[in-house]
Amino acid sequence: MSETSTFTALRTRLFSVAYRMLGTRADAEDVVQDAWLRWHDSDREAVQSAEAWLVTITTRLSIDRLRSRMAERASYVGWWLPEPIVEFDEHTPESNAERASEVSMAFLWVLERLSPEERAAFLMRQVFEHDYADIAAMLGKSEAACRQMVHRAQQRVQQQTPRFQVQKEQHHALLGRFIAAAQLGDRAAMKTMLADDVQLVADGGGKVNSYLHILHGAGRVAGSFWSLEHQYPQQVAYRQARVNGEPGLVRYVDGQLESAQSFRIENDHIVAVFIVRNPDKLTGVPQTIF
Template identity: 85%
Template structure:
């Protein structure tokens, strides 16, 4: 295989690695491009595993970029959510390995609370199944320190991860009922589908109006959907979509995209809602309703 062919075959995994670390398409694509330049310029005689070499380089580049982005994110207006990867929600199996490899918005939200090194260590161990010797070499830390980082990260992630996997069809069916209730402005029906301690996180980035605090409680979250329908009666429409590989919704007002929404489901009810409104993060989403 040629160098170009090897890289092209591994590119989807490299992009998934960078996206998990950085949460935006543009940053992930930049990191993959930088990895390609280093791959193209490197001496690879005797290289045993091109995949291991490229994943390592990509992760290092992503850590460096994430560190450089920390100041920007600290100054970000409101809550920072990842840029959603959105595809039509069709009644078919996943269309590609790339989509199946993406992580949920809920997990990326938790990973944002970790340091760059913790995030890298957790992903390399839990997602890509690297051994601790490899992680230690990558991060320049001892194996014991890496084990501790992974343990702390896993504890934080576990607090926000559903205890039971929700079948995709149940996830889709619940969102279908919620979508219908939201379009009717049926506050009681929406509230019945929300967990008592549900939370809603919105990201406007200072570009558009969005909640600057996390909303808590079924009444307040149902009220946020009701208030938009009340403000724009019969002008709010929802469309199902896959958001980061899971069933989600796109919301349109007067035919124009207003937000992309991801949901965490637990025990048959919605436990968290993630609403991305920042237009800079929605450029890859259909802007007008079909």
């Protein structure tokens, strides 16, 4: 197999690693491109496993890129959310290749709480199922240190992720009912679908108006949807879509793209809402309703 075909066959996997590490398409694509350049210049006869070599390089490059982005994210206006991957066709090859729970907005939001090396160790072990010897070689650490990092990261992730997988049909149905209530401006109906301790995280990046604090409680979250409908009567429209592998919503105001939204659901109630409004993160989404 040629160097190009070998890399092409692994490109989707490399992008999956880089995107989960970095949370933006542009950074992930840059890392994958850097990995290609290093692969092109490498002594491939000395490489025992092309996949192991490329995943290691991609992981190390992602750690370096994430470290360089930490200062930028620290000064980011409001809350930083990953760039959403929005698909209106549920049967694309990319959709079939991903397990939604491992790329969901809720999952990536939790990963933002980890250090770059913790994030890499956790992903390599829990998502990509590498053994600790491989992870230790990737990170230049002992196996014991990697086990400890994964253990700490797993504790944090388990505290903030759903305990039960929600069926896609149930997720779709709940969002359908929620859209109907939102478009009617029915706060009472929306509240019945929201957990009492629901939270809403919005990312405007200082480019558009957005909440700078996390909203807590069914009343406040329902009120945020009601207020937009009240401000723009008959002008707010929703489309259901896959957002990071899970059923989500894309919202348009007066025909123009306003946000992409992801929902975490437990026990048939919405427990978290993630709304990306930063236009820089929505360039891959249709800008006008269709």
